[in-house]
Amino acid sequence: MTGSTRSTPADRLDDDDYPAYTMGRAAEMIGATPAFLRALGEAKLIVPLRSDGGHRRYSRYQLRIAARARELVDAGTPVDAACRIIVLEDQLEEAQRLNAELQAGSGEAKPNAQA
Structure with missing residues (x-):
């Protein structure tokens, strides 16, 4: 197996769907x-993933949705x-x-209303 095919925990830092945040941290982040x-x-609206211990975990994508709901x-x-509204x-x-x-x-131009 080559090193380029292995996934490391650091690879998940850019993954918007990775459930990286606990409920407490997620709530704090969105106020x-x-x-x-x-x-x-x-x-x-959002369905958090559960850790092995049953705790809710949220992704950055879910936090953006939650922040919009809070607004x-x-x-x-x-x-x-x-x-x-969000849906x-x-x-x-x-x-x-x-x-x-x-x-x-389609490669078609939009119809011209003045034609």
Whole structure:
């Protein structure tokens, strides 16, 4: 086996999906409480991985989602509505990405409204 095919713990530092943060640290990083993170988990917005001991572990990607939820909640949006907004924002972003790919792949110019 060559050294280039082995994964080291340091390789995970750039992985947005690696569950590197404990609940306490994750809550601290986004300025929320562990109860807020549990509420996001109950709403299925983010589903933390569990350590061998059963403790919740969060990735950087999940923390970005949780931080967005916190922004919405801080602005007065109920948690369940904030979760739905985030899901819809994600779906819209994905649809826009797919649309851009389809337009780029078709090689067709956009119709000119003045033609």
